[in-house]
Amino acid sequence: MNFKCFAENCSNPLKYYCSCQKDYVFSCPEHINQHTDEGDVSLHCIKVMYKCIDSEKKNILINAYQKVSEALLKSQNSIIISINSLVQTLADFKKNTELFFRDQRVGVGKIIDSIKLEDKELIIPELSERKKILHEELQAYYDLLDKKIESFCKSTKQELSLLSELNKDYNEFYDDKIFDFKGNANLDKNLYFFKTGTKLFAEFNVINQYITQFEVNVDEAQGCLGAVCQLPGYKIFHAGGYNPDLASGYIIDLNNHSVEILRGVRGRSFACATYYDNEVYLFAGWHINANLAYCDKFSLATRTWSSLANFPAGAVYSVSALPCREFFILSTLSGNNLYKYDTKKNSYDILTQGVVNHVCNILFRDNDKCFYLANNLCFKSNGENLGIWAKNAKILTEPLGHITSKPVSRNRNVYFVSSQSRIIYKFDLETEDSSKVLTY
Known part of the structure; x- marks a missing residue:
C-alpha cells in the first residue's frame, strides 16, 4: 500500500495513523501534532502504524509461502505430465489418421491405374472381381466422421479454455489475516x-x-x-x-x-x-x-x-x-x-x-x-x-x-x-x- 503523510509534499517515513476519518489519516512524527490540533480534537485516536514481527509469526509466514511454492510446483508438474500425455495421444492420432488416409488413397489410385490399362472386364455372374463402389455412401460416411471429429475438437478446445480459466492467482487465496491466537482467532472485521x-x-x-x-x-x-x-x-x-x-x-x-x-x-x-x-x-x-x-x-x-x-x-x-x-x-x-x-x-x-x-x-x-x-x-x-x-x-x-x-x-x-x-x-x-x- 502506498501510504503518505497527510502534510502536503511530505516524504518523511510514516509512524502514526488516526482513525478520525473513514480511510484513516497517516502522519510522520514531524507533523503528528499539527494533525491533532485540527478539527474536533475529541475525534482523534492516534496509534503507531507498525510493530516488530515476532519470530513465531515470521516463521509461520515463511512456512506458509514455502508450502504455496511447493503446491504450485507439484500442480505444475502434474498438469504438464497430463498435457504432454494428451499432446502425444493427439500426435499419434494425427499420424495414424494421415497414414490411414494415405494408404486408402494409394489403394484407390492403384485401382484407377488398373482400370485405365484394361480394355475388357469379366462378366461371369458371381465371378466378377470388381464390385460397384458406393462412393456417395462413402462420402456421406466420411462427412459424418468429419463432423464428429470437428465436434470433438471444438468441444475439447472449449473444455481447455474453461480449464485455463480455472487457474487462480495465489493472491486469491489470502485469508483476510492470519489467525491471531492471542486475539479472537477469527477473520471477522466487523x-x-x-x-x-x-x-x-x-x-x-x-x-x-x-x-x-x-x-x-x-x-x-x-x-x-x-x-x-x-x-x-x-x-x-x-x-x-x-x-x-x-x-x-x-x-x-x-x-x-x-x-x-x-x-x-x-x-x-x-x-x-x-x-x-x-x-x-x-x-x-x-x-x-x-x-x-x-x-x-x-x-x-x-x-x-x-x-x-x-x-x-x-x-x-x-x-x-x-x-x-x-x-x-x-x-x-x-x-x-x-x-x-x-x-x-x-x-x-x-x-x-x-x-x-x-x-x-x-x-x-x-x-x-x-x-x-x-x-x-x-x-x-x-x-x-x-x-x-x-x-x-x-x-x-x-x-x-x-x-x-x-x-x-x-x-x-x-x-x-x-x-x-x-x-x-x-x-x-x-x-x-x-x-x-x-x-x-
Missing part, C-alpha cells in the same frame, strides 16, 4: 447480521460506528440469531435463523453482494458459526421449539457437510466457541461447565466447572487472558491455565442479550451484536465492563 423479517444484510463498522446494508438475493426473509462468521476472500457464512425457524444457508460475497446457496443445511438458530482450517463448525442450537444436540461442520473445499460428535451436555443452545491452536473452548446455556473440543479427535472434555453459564453469553480473548461473559457476569482465565476461571467482583453495567455473532476487537474494545435484541454491545478491555453502543 459485525454482520440480517435485519429480522427482511432480506437486508447489515454490516456494523466497528471503527466508524455506523451500519451499512444491502438487499441479498436469498430465498426467504431472514430471522434473527443465525450462525454467522467471516470467511477468507471477504465473504460471509450464514446459516439458519429464528423467527422464522430456518434450515437454509448462504455464502455472501461482500465484494459484489452475490450469494451462493448452500445445500443440506440442518435447521438451527441460537448457534455460533466458527471458521477454522477451511471449515465452518456449528455446535448444537435451537429449532422449532426444541434444543439440539447435533453438531456439524461444513467443508469450504468440497462444499459438503459432515456430522460431529453430539454436544456433551446433550440438547442445548447458545454455545459460543473460541478457537485455540488445537481445540475450541465451548460454552453452553446452563450449569457450570466450559468444554474443550478437540478438532482432530472430534471429542469433548470438561475444561472447567468454575463458571456460571447463561443463555446470553460470549467468549473472547485478549493476549493471554480469556474472557467469558454470561448475562451480567464476567469470568477470566489465564491462557496457560484454562482450567481456572475467576469471576470479577463487578457486575456488568449492560447485561447481554442472545448473541450469535463473533467478537470483533478494535482499539481495546470488543464488539458483538444481538440480532434478536437489535443491540450492538461493547466490552472495554481496560475497565472490563460492557456498554450499549446503539440499538438499530
Whole structure:
C-alpha cells in the first residue's frame, strides 16, 4: 500500500495513523501534532502504524509461502505430465489418421491405374472381381466422421479454455489475516447480521460506528440469531435463523453482494458459526421449539457437510466457541461447565466447572487472558491455565442479550451484536465492563 503523510509534499517515513476519518489519516512524527490540533480534537485516536514481527509469526509466514511454492510446483508438474500425455495421444492420432488416409488413397489410385490399362472386364455372374463402389455412401460416411471429429475438437478446445480459466492467482487465496491466537482467532472485521423479517444484510463498522446494508438475493426473509462468521476472500457464512425457524444457508460475497446457496443445511438458530482450517463448525442450537444436540461442520473445499460428535451436555443452545491452536473452548446455556473440543479427535472434555453459564453469553480473548461473559457476569482465565476461571467482583453495567455473532476487537474494545435484541454491545478491555453502543 502506498501510504503518505497527510502534510502536503511530505516524504518523511510514516509512524502514526488516526482513525478520525473513514480511510484513516497517516502522519510522520514531524507533523503528528499539527494533525491533532485540527478539527474536533475529541475525534482523534492516534496509534503507531507498525510493530516488530515476532519470530513465531515470521516463521509461520515463511512456512506458509514455502508450502504455496511447493503446491504450485507439484500442480505444475502434474498438469504438464497430463498435457504432454494428451499432446502425444493427439500426435499419434494425427499420424495414424494421415497414414490411414494415405494408404486408402494409394489403394484407390492403384485401382484407377488398373482400370485405365484394361480394355475388357469379366462378366461371369458371381465371378466378377470388381464390385460397384458406393462412393456417395462413402462420402456421406466420411462427412459424418468429419463432423464428429470437428465436434470433438471444438468441444475439447472449449473444455481447455474453461480449464485455463480455472487457474487462480495465489493472491486469491489470502485469508483476510492470519489467525491471531492471542486475539479472537477469527477473520471477522466487523459485525454482520440480517435485519429480522427482511432480506437486508447489515454490516456494523466497528471503527466508524455506523451500519451499512444491502438487499441479498436469498430465498426467504431472514430471522434473527443465525450462525454467522467471516470467511477468507471477504465473504460471509450464514446459516439458519429464528423467527422464522430456518434450515437454509448462504455464502455472501461482500465484494459484489452475490450469494451462493448452500445445500443440506440442518435447521438451527441460537448457534455460533466458527471458521477454522477451511471449515465452518456449528455446535448444537435451537429449532422449532426444541434444543439440539447435533453438531456439524461444513467443508469450504468440497462444499459438503459432515456430522460431529453430539454436544456433551446433550440438547442445548447458545454455545459460543473460541478457537485455540488445537481445540475450541465451548460454552453452553446452563450449569457450570466450559468444554474443550478437540478438532482432530472430534471429542469433548470438561475444561472447567468454575463458571456460571447463561443463555446470553460470549467468549473472547485478549493476549493471554480469556474472557467469558454470561448475562451480567464476567469470568477470566489465564491462557496457560484454562482450567481456572475467576469471576470479577463487578457486575456488568449492560447485561447481554442472545448473541450469535463473533467478537470483533478494535482499539481495546470488543464488539458483538444481538440480532434478536437489535443491540450492538461493547466490552472495554481496560475497565472490563460492557456498554450499549446503539440499538438499530
